[in-house]
Amino acid sequence: ELLVVTTAKERNDGFDRFVSYARRFKYNLKVLGLDDQWSSDLDVEVKLEDGLRVELYKNVLERHKYSGNLVVLFVKNSDTVITQSSDKLLEQFVKMKADVVFSSDKSCLPSSDLAEYYPTVKVNEKRYLSSASFIGYASSLYSMMSSLVYNAKGVDDQTYFTNVFLNDREKYNIVLDSRSSIFQNLNDDQDDVSINFDSSYTYLYNDLTGTSPIIIHGNGPIRAGLNSLTNYVPDQWTISRGCLHCLVDTRSLDGIEVPAYPQIYMAIFIEKPMYFVEDFFLRVSKLTYPKERIDLYIHYLDVMHAKNAEKFVAEHGNNFKSVQVQSDSEVATYKAKIYAFEQCMKMNCEYFFSLDAEAHIEKLDLIEMLIERNRSLVAPMLVRPGKMWANFMGTSTTDGHFKKSDDFTTLVLRERKGLWNVPYLTSAFLLQARHLPSISRIEFKEGDNIDAVFCLEMRKRFIFMYVDNFEYYGHLVNSDDFDATANHLNSDLYAIFSNAYTWEKKYVHPDYFPLLNQTVEDYQSPCPDVFWFPIVTEKFCDELVGEMEHFGDWSSGKNEDNRLETGYENVPTVDIHTNQIGWEDHWLQFLKNYIVPLNQRAFEGYFSEGRALMNFVVRYRPDEQDRLRPHADSSTFTVNIALNTPGVDYQGGGVRMLRYECSVTELKKGWMLMHPGKLTHHHEGLPVTAGTRYIMVSFVDPTP
Numbered sequence: 001e002l003l004v005v006t007t008a009k010e011r012n013d014g015f016d017r018f019v020s021y022a023r024r025f026k027y028n029l030k031v032l033g034l035d036d037q038w039s040s041d042l043d044v045e046v047k048l049e050d051g052l053r054v055e056l057y058k059n060v061l062e063r064h065k066y067s068g069n070l071v072v073l074f075v076k077n078s079d080t081v082i083t084q085s086s087d088k089l090l091e092q093f094v095k096m097k098a099d100v101v102f103s104s105d106k107s108c109l110p111s112s113d114l115a116e117y118y119p120t121v122k123v124n125e126k127r128y129l130s131s132a133s134f135i136g137y138a139s140s141l142y143s144m145m146s147s148l149v150y151n152a153k154g155v156d157d158q159t160y161f162t163n164v165f166l167n168d169r170e171k172y173n174i175v176l177d178s179r180s181s182i183f184q185n186l187n188d189d190q191d192d193v194s195i196n197f198d199s200s201y202t203y204l205y206n207d208l209t210g211t212s213p214i215i216i217h218g219n220g221p222i223r224a225g226l227n228s229l230t231n232y233v234p235d236q237w238t239i240s241r242g243c244l245h246c247l248v249d250t251r252s253l254d255g256i257e258v259p260a261y262p263q264i265y266m267a268i269f270i271e272k273p274m275y276f277v278e279d280f281f282l283r284v285s286k287l288t289y290p291k292e293r294i295d296l297y298i299h300y301l302d303v304m305h306a307k308n309a310e311k312f313v314a315e316h317g318n319n320f321k322s323v324q325v326q327s328d329s330e331v332a333t334y335k336a337k338i339y340a341f342e343q344c345m346k347m348n349c350e351y352f353f354s355l356d357a358e359a360h361i362e363k364l365d366l367i368e369m370l371i372e373r374n375r376s377l378v379a380p381m382l383v384r385p386g387k388m389w390a391n392f393m394g395t396s397t398t399d400g401h402f403k404k405s406d407d408f409t410t411l412v413l414r415e416r417k418g419l420w421n422v423p424y425l426t427s428a429f430l431l432q433a434r435h436l437p438s439i440s441r442i443e444f445k446e447g448d449n450i451d452a453v454f455c456l457e458m459r460k461r462f463i464f465m466y467v468d469n470f471e472y473y474g475h476l477v478n479s480d481d482f483d484a485t486a487n488h489l490n491s492d493l494y495a496i497f498s499n500a501y502t503w504e505k506k507y508v509h510p511d512y513f514p515l516l517n518q519t520v521e522d523y524q525s526p527c528p529d530v531f532w533f534p535i536v537t538e539k540f541c542d543e544l545v546g547e548m549e550h551f552g553d554w555s556s557g558k559n560e561d562n563r564l565e566t567g568y569e570n571v572p573t574v575d576i577h578t579n580q581i582g583w584e585d586h587w588l589q590f591l592k593n594y595i596v597p598l599n600q601r602a603f604e605g606y607f608s609e610g611r612a613l614m615n616f617v618v619r620y621r622p623d624e625q626d627r628l629r630p631h632a633d634s635s636t637f638t639v640n641i642a643l644n645t646p647g648v649d650y651q652g653g654g655v656r657m658l659r660y661e662c663s664v665t666e667l668k669k670g671w672m673l674m675h676p677g678k679l680t681h682h683h684e685g686l687p688v689t690a691g692t693r694y695i696m697v698s699f700v701d702p703t704p
């Protein structure tokens with residue numbers, strides 16, 4: 001018969017984990033410190049000093065001192081887990097032929113001065129006693145703890161039991177579990193153990209001693225190491241069955257009417273100048289969670305994002321239960337999170353949903369899913385597309401720094417799916433509001449790394465932070481190279497290198513992609529050897545025109561042009577070159593990635609280098625330059641993108657191919673004409689009779 005005794009000051013996720021494992025393996029459990037009724041009301045606060053622990057232990061034993069066969073196991077709970085059945089545990093205990101067995105450690109505590117008094121051990125065995133966990137017959141433990149020599153009052157349990165062991169180990173038949181047959185302390189030993197995967201079982205293995213320890217303890221700095229272990233052990237995640245712990249203790253929203261949906265406080269933080277904030281908000285607006293159940297808070301640091309927030313509130317604010325927008329000048333960044341926590345509590349929220357503007361949510365029912373996970377804190381895994389950069393870190397080292405855990409890549413690639421207990425996460429998370437009274441007491445200081453301090457405080461409080469990678473939820477935008485000094489109107493245009501994925505979603509025409517699976521016969525061709533492709537979105541057109549007008553330095557349309565090496569332009573237009581707005585490399589990247597593949601399909605046998613020296617936006621209007629006389633371009637082929645709409649934005653316009661007597665006048669915004677630059681394709685720009693016409697032209701693979 002086995003009784004497990006543990007002490008607890010308060011209920012937290014570590015304690016709950018301990019209890020749930022103990023239950024799973026059907027242990028008989030007694031919790032001291034809390035009310036004896038640990039399963040019902042756990043909110044009792046009991047002061048529990050270390051010295052008192054021994055007293056409490058003794059009181060329990062007093063009741064069982066005559067139960068001859070009763071074996072009692074003492075453990076600390078929040079950073080301990082039981083990983084095998086009580087039968088296994090008893091079997092190991094009996095094998096050791098001792099009355100009391102203590103866990104062992106590599107370091108000698110409370111003082112290394114005591115080291116020489118310990119019996120020696122074999123290589124790979126641990127020599128010193130750890131009071132973290134021990135097991136023994138009730139009667140033996142009772143007499144051991146009754147020995148008056150070591151007065152328990154005021155002495156911590158490590159000192160107390162060390163003294164007992166060093167002086168009276170023979171008298172009480174005490175041994176140390178030096179080979180970790182039962183107990184594994186992770187402090188100092190983390191590198192000795194590994195996780196073993198049998199297809200449907202996952203367990204801990206000590207590589208030095210060849211044992212599979214049953215009670216695992218990881219306190220202090222190694223706490224995060226224990227948490228990562230319990231992502232797998234015991235059978236938490238297995239090769240054949242996946243994430244098993246993910247399936248328990250969940251919550252379902254099925255059958256709940258919208259008015260009864262949990263109330264959410266959603267706090268959006270834009271704490272630096274960022275790319276794609278408009279798209280971020282667009283994605284927020286599409287989330288399916290009923291907005292009448294969301295109190296919305298938006299905080300931004302840089303004034304450039306005021307207009308993003310205002311636009312979102314103007315368009316969607318009314319759908320939310322309430323809306324509040326604050327800038328850094330009202331509440332400083334380092335105070336904004338606490339402010340939001342407090343507001344959440346005031347409004348009786350059930351959940352706090354924190355969302356940074358770098359987190360682009362693509363899974364529309366994300367909030368519902370996170371609620372159903374039913375964890376204290378859970379974040380959707382978000383990754384910078386194509387990069388090994390995610391919104392979490394795998395594990396922390398003993399010196400408290402974070403590193404990518406061994407499984408980081410596996411998790412990022414979603415080769416293993418589940419809920420992963422991690423020491424550090426950012427960008428987006430759902431937090432159960434029951435934790436807010438404690439969390440809102442965190443004091444951030446100016447200059448703090450808010451995420452780092454927040455996660456540290458969560459770890460201290462034993463509030464587990466889970467990253468969820470069951471599904472693809474969205475991605476992270478990278479604003480590291482954002483140049484806030486550049487005076488761009490539409491900075492996103494410049495993010496093609498840092499955020500290729502987000503850029504493509506925003507700017508590349510959705511009908512472009514099927515073209516890559518088609519051949520020249522399928523392509524639209526309004527004139528001989530002139531091809532016509534959907535290439536960019538209307539957003540692209542508007543923003544590029546906007547950026548050019550914002551820059552404003554249009555050329556004169558005269559032959560003299562000091563932007564060119566020769567200083568002379570044969571067929572001048574009123575235009576602005578991409579290099580004048582610092583966007584040439586970006587355009588060339590677009591040319592290479594998206595246009596060259598089409599050229600290869602349209603003009604079989606020609607392989608473009610994707611080179612271009614002349615890339616510019618042309619402006620035609622009746623009172624300025626209204627047309628372009630017949631000419632050839634200095635290109636192998638030319639691309640010509642319509643940036644606005646004939647009949648709406650202007651009258652007239654279009655291109656005419658003289659040799660074929662063929663005109664294209666029904667231009668489509670976002671569509672591109674592609675044609676050879678010379679010889680056969682002598683061409684002209686037709687007069688614009690009203691309004692303004694904009695086109696983006698590029699002379700590809702230049703010829704003299």
Ligand SMILES: O=C(O)CCC(=O)C(=O)O
Binds near residue numbers: 684695
């Ligand atoms: O107006 C047009 O679409 C023709 C423009 C053109 O041919 C050029 O800029 O070289």
Ligand SMILES: [Fe+2]
Binds near residue numbers: 633
């Ligand atoms: Fe031309």
